[in-house]
Amino acid sequence: MIRMPAPDEAVLARRSEIVDALRRIVPGEGVIDSASERRAFECDGLTAYRQLPMVVVLPETTAQVSEILRYCHANRIKVVPRGAGTSLSGGALPLQDGILLGLGKFKRILEIDVENRCIVVQPGVTNLGISQAVQAQGLYYAPDPSSQIACTIGGNVAENSGGVHCLKYGLTTNNVLGVELVMMDGEIIRLGGKHFDASGYDLLGVLVGSEGMLGVVTEVTVRILPKPPGARALMIGFATIEGAGHCVAEVIATGIIPGGMEMMDHLAIEAAEAFVHAGYPLDAAALLIIELDGCAAEIDHLIAAVEAIASRHGATSCRASQSEAERLLFWAGRKAAFPAVGRLSPDYYCMDGTIPRRQIGTVLQRMEEMEAKYKLRVANVFHAGDGNLHPLILYDANRPGELQRAEDFGNDILRLCVEVGGVLTGEHGVGVEKRDLMGTMFNDSDLDQQTRLKCAFDSESLLNPGKVFPQLCRCAELGRVHVHAGNLRFPDLPRF
Amino acid sequence: MIVLRPSNDAEAQDMIGWAMAENHPLEIVAGGSKRALGRPPRTDHQLDVSRLSGIVDYEPAELVMTARAATPMADIQRQLADQQQMLAFEPPDWRKLLASNAEPTLGGVLACNLSGPRRLRAGAARDFFLGFAAINGRGDAWKAGGKVVKNVTGYDMCKLQAGAFGTLSLLTEVTLKVMPKPETSCTLLLHGLADDIAIPTMLRALNTPHEVSGAAHLPSPAARRSSVDAVANGLGGATALRLEGPPPSVIYRAAELEKLLGHGDRLDAAASERLWTEIASVESLVAGRERYLWRLCPTPARAGAVVQAIRARLASADALFDWGGGLVWLNLDAEDAGPDGGAAIIRAAMGQIGGHAMLVVAPEALRATTPVFEPASATIDALQCRIKQGFDPGGILNPGRMWEGR
Numbered sequence: 001m002i003r004m005p006a007p008d009e010a011v012l013a014r015r016s017e018i019v020d021a022l023r024r025i026v027p028g029e030g031v032i033d034s035a036s037e038r039r040a041f042e043c044d045g046l047t048a049y050r051q052l053p054m055v056v057v058l059p060e061t062t063a064q065v066s067e068i069l070r071y072c073h074a075n076r077i078k079v080v081p082r083g084a085g086t087s088l089s090g091g092a093l094p095l096q097d098g099i100l101l102g103l104g105k106f107k108r109i110l111e112i113d114v115e116n117r118c119i120v121v122q123p124g125v126t127n128l129g130i131s132q133a134v135q136a137q138g139l140y141y142a143p144d145p146s147s148q149i150a151c152t153i154g155g156n157v158a159e160n161s162g163g164v165h166c167l168k169y170g171l172t173t174n175n176v177l178g179v180e181l182v183m184m185d186g187e188i189i190r191l192g193g194k195h196f197d198a199s200g201y202d203l204l205g206v207l208v209g210s211e212g213m214l215g216v217v218t219e220v221t222v223r224i225l226p227k228p229p230g231a232r233a234l235m236i237g238f239a240t241i242e243g244a245g246h247c248v249a250e251v252i253a254t255g256i257i258p259g260g261m262e263m264m265d266h267l268a269i270e271a272a273e274a275f276v277h278a279g280y281p282l283d284a285a286a287l288l289i290i291e292l293d294g295c296a297a298e299i300d301h302l303i304a305a306v307e308a309i310a311s312r313h314g315a316t317s318c319r320a321s322q323s324e325a326e327r328l329l330f331w332a333g334r335k336a337a338f339p340a341v342g343r344l345s346p347d348y349y350c351m352d353g354t355i356p357r358r359q360i361g362t363v364l365q366r367m368e369e370m371e372a373k374y375k376l377r378v379a380n381v382f383h384a385g386d387g388n389l390h391p392l393i394l395y396d397a398n399r400p401g402e403l404q405r406a407e408d409f410g411n412d413i414l415r416l417c418v419e420v421g422g423v424l425t426g427e428h429g430v431g432v433e434k435r436d437l438m439g440t441m442f443n444d445s446d447l448d449q450q451t452r453l454k455c456a457f458d459s460e461s462l463l464n465p466g467k468v469f470p471q472l473c474r475c476a477e478l479g480r481v482h483v484h485a486g487n488l489r490f491p492d493l494p495r496f
Numbered sequence: 497m498i499v500l501r502p503s504n505d506a507e508a509q510d511m512i513g514w515a516m517a518e519n520h521p522l523e524i525v526a527g528g529s530k531r532a533l534g535r536p537p538r539t540d541h542q543l544d545v546s547r548l549s550g551i552v553d554y555e556p557a558e559l560v561m562t563a564r565a566a567t568p569m570a571d572i573q574r575q576l577a578d579q580q581q582m583l584a585f586e587p588p589d590w591r592k593l594l595a596s597n598a599e600p601t602l603g604g605v606l607a608c609n610l611s612g613p614r615r616l617r618a619g620a621a622r623d624f625f626l627g628f629a630a631i632n633g634r635g636d637a638w639k640a641g642g643k644v645v646k647n648v649t650g651y652d653m654c655k656l657q658a659g660a661f662g663t664l665s666l667l668t669e670v671t672l673k674v675m676p677k678p679e680t681s682c683t684l685l686l687h688g689l690a691d692d693i694a695i696p697t698m699l700r701a702l703n704t705p706h707e708v709s710g711a712a713h714l715p716s717p718a719a720r721r722s723s724v725d726a727v728a729n730g731l732g733g734a735t736a737l738r739l740e741g742p743p744p745s746v747i748y749r750a751a752e753l754e755k756l757l758g759h760g761d762r763l764d765a766a767a768s769e770r771l772w773t774e775i776a777s778v779e780s781l782v783a784g785r786e787r788y789l790w791r792l793c794p795t796p797a798r799a800g801a802v803v804q805a806i807r808a809r810l811a812s813a814d815a816l817f818d819w820g821g822g823l824v825w826l827n828l829d830a831e832d833a834g835p836d837g838g839a840a841i842i843r844a845a846m847g848q849i850g851g852h853a854m855l856v857v858a859p860e861a862l863r864a865t866t867p868v869f870e871p872a873s874a875t876i877d878a879l880q881c882r883i884k885q886g887f888d889p890g891g892i893l894n895p896g897r898m899w900e901g902r
Contacts, residue, residue, distance in 0.1 A: 115797040160648045194795040196822045199852035199870035205655025226705040249557040255676030298745030354644045386646040423642040424649045445638045452886035
């Protein structure tokens, strides 16, 4: 288990005073003090980690957020921001000596600007809520993480969330135009707007995906897009994972970027089929679902091209959806893959590494060997288009030692991803979960530079500490300038 | 002037370490094609990284390319074209604009976050920037991001480097996401629309599901200068909408858009490419010497209004609209613009509607006195200072390139 920083006893001793101060800022029920009510906030989607927050505060206005942060800054109190709490990496895990700042009351849609193709919302609006707000106009918000019914746009900004459509339509970062941000010292700033690009450093760009460590977002402007006129899905079975992998590579090398391209392995196919009866081929070692969107002429053209590629790579079955209902049915199994796998086992642990796609065969082979080593099973679902793996490790937390084995297994998988040229996390974030693996991808110098960015925003390291970085912030130390005497290597260079 | 020419990262690291220790600020150059972009360099020494060049790894099926930062754009484009791929952000060639014959490099394009007409749909240079190796102003080598298309491990430092004009770190190696080249393209031309009709027309086209990948409006003077006959010979201004994709899809979408917006000319793939290259590189479409060129990024629907407001006070303002109004090139007569190059009037007009303005073409003296980049609020400015201070406390890397005194 990952250790969180030791709580500050002095802050814990001032708990009631802090609660009172927060009540002066957010009156009424916005401050949650009782242990039983705080319990609802003790974990996010990474449920293996739980911690009761010192106190929960649910502000309703930007001014309140600003006052809360100003107070916490002045009193050196840690703050953990939280949206819907669906993070799979523990990004919103509370701290024993920290305030949990919930943005759940920021639920308003502020402006729909069809002309400029954007929408301005508060951070507590759900991802799906954005698309629903503009669906009458034939528009939608492209990033669609699988938790989109529940997860909020504020959390999406913090985690740079993806989804099945991000190969073609981008991650959150590619779709956010502007934010209102409260800094840790209470200052309110606006980054971006309805226009393109930034002047000066791209602060909006670094904010997205910063896992709640640089500031608290209180308003978000995102790009909305016209809905594609149509979409059809292909469901293609393969006798080998390699065949499916080669098919994916050739689709892309041919120049086709599908709206979605997902792979499932045999165990995931079985689980999903048993759960939703989507007609998945149970004899297949790998299943691809490839969605092609656009106008009918384009879809027909691309379906024919993908079918031809699939058959060249030994597809054992291939079906194109003939109706919208059938397309949704193809997807139903994939979208329910996590709960479906959940029926096979009391608990599962979802990983999120990305690999160069050409390594898929090697990686799955090595994972099979690890299954034997750790005596745990893995089901694989895979955003095949962008190489983002979601191995689901099946375990039973009630059996002594099994959670630890699952975590060790997961860490080995992530190390393997890095070893073959990939990364620790494609879309779920580092959070608490992968914090101590950061060293497999980055050396101290790399992490120091990231910390320097953090220090520019939050020099006291009060915002969401203990996440992402294996070492707590050392701003003062990093700020020092070391001049190495004897480093005078070029005093006599020729002048031009 | 001392010119330092590292042949590898270790040498570059030593040189920056030396510059820091001896307090010798460095101007970073590779090809040098963008030396006239931003505030004028005022350093005694140059760090010429042009030897840090070459494609390191290119896997077309992975959509990923890794190259040394000073790899010439021409080499990158050639390799991609051989595999029917491209940089989707359509890096513009500003050599003529910046009066340079030098060779643009990949690192320069990313450091300046330069994107062409497809930015509208595909995203900016920064959106395709996956990872890098770099050296900060302290002489520390570091890296960030990765070599895969999807990655959220740690802060997105690529965004910080893109558009930082080399003021935070020297990029030595970069990894980009590349995309397949569309099978074909065509451009619809509508003739004779006034600015205040053309912009809503472009926005209307962009709000259809027909995936318009370029939307520009050339008012009459700009249209007359085009090398594409159908643009130059049309009546009045020309409004151009580009469609790309598989041929049956492009044909269908072109017909649908024409039903909606009316019939004009259709440019085939070759003419279409010529026109969008011309729009990206700007130079041939704006008037001759003795002028200042501003690049505005306004709220798109307000592009016409902002130009009108500026024209009310600067009658010489000559505009070119790209990105469906999200990008406005504004050409000012030097005499008309006044001693600040028109900055006060332009920035006051932009302040009303949201966005930013950059002074792109102007004599060195003017770029030294008028803020080239949009001035930020005091809080944001202080934040940017702290970031610069963290990465480059000695002010060694391209000092003064973005802001005076740092």
